[in-house]
Amino acid sequence: MRKDFLVFGQPLIEQAEKDELLDSMDKAWLGTGPKVHQFEMDFAKYKQIDYAAAVNSCTAALHLACLSLGLEAGDEIITTPMTFCSTINAIIHAGAKPVLADIDPVTLNIDAAEIGEKITSRTRAVIVVHFAGRPCDMDAVMALAKSHNLAVIEDCAHAIETEYKGNKAGTIGDLGCFSFYATKNITTGEGGMIISRNERKISRIKIMALHGLSHDAWERYSDSGYKHYYVEEAGFKYNMMDLQAAIGIHQLRRIDAYWERRQKIWNRYMGDLKDLNIGLPAVAEKDTRHAYHLFTIRIDPDKVGISRDNFLEAMTERNIGVGVHYLSIPEHPYYRKRFSWRSEDFPHSYAVGRETVSLPISPKLTDRDVEDVIVAVRDIILKNQD
Ligand SMILES: *Cc1c(COP(=O)(O)O)cnc(C)c1O
Numbered sequence: 001m002r003k004d005f006l007v008f009g010q011p012l013i014e015q016a017e018k019d020e021l022l023d024s025m026d027k028a029w030l031g032t033g034p035k036v037h038q039f040e041m042d043f044a045k046y047k048q049i050d051y052a053a054a055v056n057s058c059t060a061a062l063h064l065a066c067l068s069l070g071l072e073a074g075d076e077i078i079t080t081p082m083t084f085c086s087t088i089n090a091i092i093h094a095g096a097k098p099v100l101a102d103i104d105p106v107t108l109n110i111d112a113a114e115i116g117e118k119i120t121s122r123t124r125a126v127i128v129v130h131f132a133g134r135p136c137d138m139d140a141v142m143a144l145a146k147s148h149n150l151a152v153i154e155d156c157a158h159a160i161e162t163e164y165k166g167n168k169a170g171t172i173g174d175l176g177c178f179s180f181y182a183t184k185n186i187t188t189g190e191g192g193m194i195i196s197r198n199e200r201k202i203s204r205i206k207i208m209a210l211h212g213l214s215h216d217a218w219e220r221y222s223d224s225g226y227k228h229y230y231v232e233e234a235g236f237k238y239n240m241m242d243l244q245a246a247i248g249i250h251q252l253r254r255i256d257a258y259w260e261r262r263q264k265i266w267n268r269y270m271g272d273l274k275d276l277n278i279g280l281p282a283v284a285e286k287d288t289r290h291a292y293h294l295f296t297i298r299i300d301p302d303k304v305g306i307s308r309d310n311f312l313e314a315m316t317e318r319n320i321g322v323g324v325h326y327l328s329i330p331e332h333p334y335y336r337k338r339f340s341w342r343s344e345d346f347p348h349s350y351a352v353g354r355e356t357v358s359l360p361i362s363p364k365l366t367d368r369d370v371e372d373v374i375v376a377v378r379d380i381i382l383k384n385q386d
Contacts, residue, residue: 001318002372008321009183012258012364013247020246032210032239039245042252043193047168047176051202052195054245055209058157058179059086060238061192062127064205065153065175066094069125078118079127079155080110081329081349087127087155088329096124100329100341105348106282108132108296112140119144125151130159130169132325133185133291134284138164138172145173153177160185161259163289170195180244183362185258185293186251188244209238258363262292265361265370269295272374276381277303279355294325297377298355305384308355315357318376323358 024030036054044052055061066077077091081100091098101114108131115126126145128136136154145152152173156162160178162169170176175198180191196202207213212235251258270280279298284290299308306314315322328349330341343350359373 005319006321008323008360010364011187016250017247024242024246030243031241033242035242035245036240039248047195049171049195051199053202053206054240055192055238056240058177058192061177061194062090063093064208065177066090068201069151071096075124076122077125078115080129081346083129102346103348109136112137119148127153129155130162133158133162133293135162135164135288158293159291161291165287188248191244208235211235261363262361266292295359295361296356304381314380320376325358328353
């Protein structure tokens with residue numbers, strides 16, 4: 001058994017990030033400044049889009065994206081029950097009502113037919129989540145959006161590298177939201193980005209991300225003389241710091257190398273676990289690029305003789321960190337109480353949420369780490385299988 005605990009989702013931080021951080025420290029410019037501006041431009045270039053706004057999390061990005069739709073009380077936004085809570089919270093904080101549409105049990109992405117069932121006269125938008133980095137069925141989603149005049153927000157927290165039929169995730173709908181949280185494909189510790197083809201939307205989002213001020217702090221303290229700022233709206237404190245962008249600029253430069261490393265790990269897991277009685281992720285569809293953010297297996301206790309939660313415990317005992325993405329949204333007491341949701345009404349999300357386990361898949365993993373994960377999974381499953 002391995003001696004040290006393998007932390008789930010650890011990022012790979014290299015020398016260039018450390019040097020860039022020290023540079024910010026030496027210049028004593030820590031807050032929003034030139035590095036944030038550079039990171040926005042680099043990210044927009046990577047996504048082949050004109051406008052990007054850096055913020056301090058994907059949660060902030062989703063909140064501002066929802067606010068940018070100009071919602072009214074009673075408006076509804078449809079999204080998936082197989083997501084992180086912040087997708088739902090962003091809708092709530094924007095003053096809208098979240099409505100859930102179940103997933104396709106194979107792709108784990110929101111099912112467009114289910115979206116169709118949930119559209120009412122109050123529906124204003126859909127938030128899709130490209131789960132694990134696998135693109136949603138965007139042709140079907142965009143067709144529905146067009147025929148019902150709905151906005152589409154893409155929650156790309158798993159999907160920085162994702163592509164769908166030649167289009168980059170986050171550029172297909174109206175707004176794309178990204179996360180640079182510590183466990184995501186590239187990181188700034190905490191951080192997020194919003195992209196759009198709509199210049200006015202991004203410029204309003206930038207104002208809303210910094211108190212609703214007319215000028216950002218960088219311009220305010222420039223050497224071209226003091227500028228008064230004016231509050232145009234009651235905004236938020238969602239700006240990204242140069243300290244965060246310093247890390248992100250260099251992480252972004254290695255995005256393809258990291259993707260290739262995760263693809264290798266993914267393929268290794270697929271090959272070395274395929275004879276076991278567990279569910280493996282569906283293979284990436286043709287004409288798409290999977291971002292390989294999560295490698296999720298399914299533990300059906302009837303097939304393998306061990307419950308999912310006992311499997312999680314057994315992995316942890318073997319010093320392997322694992323994750324659960326996610327318990328379905330209606331399992332959380334707050335949402336159940338507030339929206340009267342029942343898990344059974346979203347049977348595919350419910351079943352996945354009860355059986356899924358995420359194995360480590362990060363560029364920081366050595367071949368030895370990957371081997372340790374495989375040995376641990378095989379050992380636990382084979383011991384219980386018969
Ligand atoms: C991580 C995540 C978020 C939130 O990202 P933060 O940057 O931590 O706010 C939102 N949606 C999904 C699907 C995520 O995985």
